[in-house]
Amino acid sequence: MDGKATLSRTSPRILACLAGIALVAGAGTGHAEDDVVLAPTAAATVGTVAAAGPVFVPSAEAEFEEAFDAFDAPVEPDLPTHAVDIATIEPAVDTGAPLGSGVASYYADRFNGQRTASGETFSNRELTAAHRTLPFGSRVRVTNPRNGNSVVVRINDRGPFSGGRTIDLSRAAAEQVGIVRAGHGSVELALLD
Structure with a gap:
């Protein structure tokens, strides 16, 4: 060739x-x-x-x-028509139904392991609370207006029945909103579901 x-x-x-x-x-x-x-x-x-x-x-x-x-160079993937771009979804903010304000206290350690009104065993490490009338399982956002800290708790007990208190928090929940040192504090409540 x-x-x-x-x-x-x-x-x-x-x-x-x-x-x-x-x-x-x-x-x-x-x-x-x-x-x-x-x-x-x-x-x-x-x-x-x-x-x-x-x-x-x-x-x-x-x-x-x-x-x-x-x-x-960034390459955009080919997405199926039913796909949703999660980067464009705004996170849902559950503002809840306001329940008003009141005074919150928290459970003493001696209640650990005791049965609650709902039948559950109480633990100060869980984010739970007692309320006089809300249904068991309700989720409530508790906010301390003095520092802006808030926590979402699940109602699993009845009370408090003394001292003009509105809600009793587990110690873990009370620590998150910052009322442990004082023993009680004013809070705002909102029902989430």
Whole structure:
């Protein structure tokens, strides 16, 4: 097979790559702005030189950086039509139905392990509370207006029945709203469900 036949079957893109390799191997300075190489054209594939003039060929470093830039570009995945983009969903804020304000206290440690009015075993480490009338299982947000701290508790007991208190919190809940040191404090209540 002679060289002209092989050259005529070689694509211009491959010839451009070969020219780039020759450039890197020492044919030029290594700086793309300094090196101008005649790019192969359709006329060059049959063994004649094109008269089109010089064409810019980027250096190997520039091609390498360009290839890596393609990997840095964020690619949006193709999502099915029923998919929901969770990044655009605003988190739901459950403001609850206001129950008004009152005084909260918290359970003493001696109540740990005792049965509550709902039949559960009481634990001062859980976020639970006692209320006189709310149904068992109700979730209530308790907010301390003095510091803005709030906690969501689940009603699992009845009470308090003395001292003008509105709600009795577990110690864990009382710590979150910041009433442990004083033993009691004014709170605002909101029913979440």
